[in-house]
Amino acid sequence: MFKKIYKHLKNKGFNVYSIGQHQGLCIEPFLVIFEKGPLQTTEKNIIKDLFEIYVFYPIGQYSKVSEYKISVESVMDEIVGIKQAYEALPILIDDEKQAYFTRLSYYENKQIRR
Secondary structure, three states: OHHHHHHHHHHOOOOEEEOOOOOOOOOOOEEEEEEEEEEEOOOOOEEEEEEEEEEEEEOOOHHHHHHHHHHHHHHHOOOOOEEEEEOOOOOEEEOOOOEEEEEEEEEEEEEOOO
16 A cells, blocks of 8 residues: 555645654655555445654745645546545644644555454
């Protein structure tokens, strides 16, 4: 799932990283993909494969953060089988990266064999 999402976002022009890969301050918008792993469901033989996309946007450009987040959501909607799991976090400040930050959560249902 990680590779599929990474390639899709990269092909759409986003700066995409795996967790722990980005170094330094946020000088341009970027995304970090974090795989949370499987979650059991009440449906027989179905699990939800959860992952999150952390959205970073340079501090001082607050008026553009929402538009950027919406563009990420729109591109994610293009991937068949991927659904938004939760509402996005409110926009927060990451002091370490000097960036605005929010989190988008998604899942994909997967059939398991027993």
